[in-house]
Amino acid sequence: MKIGFILPYALALFVSTSVARPSIWESCGSDAVLLKESTFEHDGHVVKVATTSCPGFANLTSTTFATPSRVNKRAVSQCNLSLSACNVLCDSLLPQPTVLDCNTLTLSLLVQPNTFSSPPFTFTTFTMGTCLYGFANFDLVTYDVCPTALAIYGLKTSTQCVAGSPSTLTGFCTSLGLLNNNWVMEVVHS
Secondary structure, X not given: OOOOOOOHHHHHHOOOOOOOOOOHHHHOOOOOEEEEEEEEEEOOEEEXXXXXXXXXXXXXXXXXXXXXXXXXXXXXXXXXXXXXXXXXXXXXXOOOOOHHHXXXXXXXXXXXXXXXXXXXXXXXXXXXXXXXXXXXXXXXXXXXXXXXXXXXXHHHHHHHHHOOOOOOOOEEEEOOOEOOEOEEEEEEEO
């Protein structure tokens, strides 16, 4: 499979290191609508889950994906646990979550048995204390996302960024931006 398109959002997001970068939430748009909220508990910790419709994401997606014959009618599984499933981009300009909260959130997601649904142009957040893991679906199809994959991407992002210079916990794990694989995962302060 050729990499024909790079996620436009990732390029715009990381072009300049001297200017504050927009968060995924800011790219959601002023007309964002909260679709659903829930919580789950693990080991005495409460994780808040929220899914928001983000019309602003439509501007970040390649129009090539809109070809009706190429759009998958069924939900696409996003459960790739490979460390190469996404590329990490760190951002020391964003407020920092605590390592403890991000580790606790990772552990809470690792034990969740069910996938979560990520409809097209939505942003689903998982928040515990100061740490937020967010999953943005820029594609035209619904994704069924494994919480284990989200935990792995979050751990990969925070681990790689904390070892970088400057050291930070915040960053993004970006998919290849291909059809049925066009998403970004964000680790930020809640």
